[in-house]
Amino acid sequence: MITAAQGVKVTTPCVTCGGVLVRDIGQFIDGGQLRWSVEGQCRACPNAWCETGAGPTPEEIRRALLDEHGAVRLRLATKEIKETSLVLVLRALRDMSHLSLGEARLMAAELSGAGLVGTSVEMARLADGLRKRSVATTLAPSPT
Ligand SMILES: [Zn+2]
Structure with missing residues (x-):
């Protein structure tokens, strides 16, 4: 069960085609455990991936969340x-x-x-x- 969540969308140039790549970054609590996820998808080409992990959140993800939400x-x-x-x-x-x-x-x-x-x-x-x-x-x- 997810009891808390926070997310932010960050856009960067796509390394494959130079188009707009949207990264959907999130941190959440699932069953009492701290988890994080990144979903990337290019608007112009099939470049897409999804990454998720448990435990300490990578600094880049924390930074993006802190910049957006404080x-x-x-x-x-x-x-x-x-x-x-x-x-x-x-x-x-x-x-x-x-x-x-x-x-x-x-x-x-x-x-x-x-x-x-x-x-x-x-x-x-x-x-x-x-x-x-x-x-x-x-x-x-x-x-x-
Ligand atoms: Zn692309």
Whole structure:
């Protein structure tokens, strides 16, 4: 089930014929997993392809989404993390992202401080995972 999605259409010259190539770029959450896809199709020739993947999204795709839609900032709803909720936050982050404990601690520190910044789909996925562990968060637009 797709629970969040964001997309952008980017046009570039086609390498085959020089016509207009439209790339339909997207990032989405399917069954709790972060996925991305690119569908390219030339308006003038048969040049077309489709690429899709799971896990960390290629930087080029993130850039295109951030340029079009802007970034969002995810923060914990409560400023002070108590020791018990820190455990929940760390567990949620490690479940979702296969982080080491050190990486999860850094992420938790950012969440309780300035906030984590990313695409709205990436941050929605983190917010969902944290909500499942009863950790409340806030999402707000962030200047890039
Ligand atoms: Zn073409």
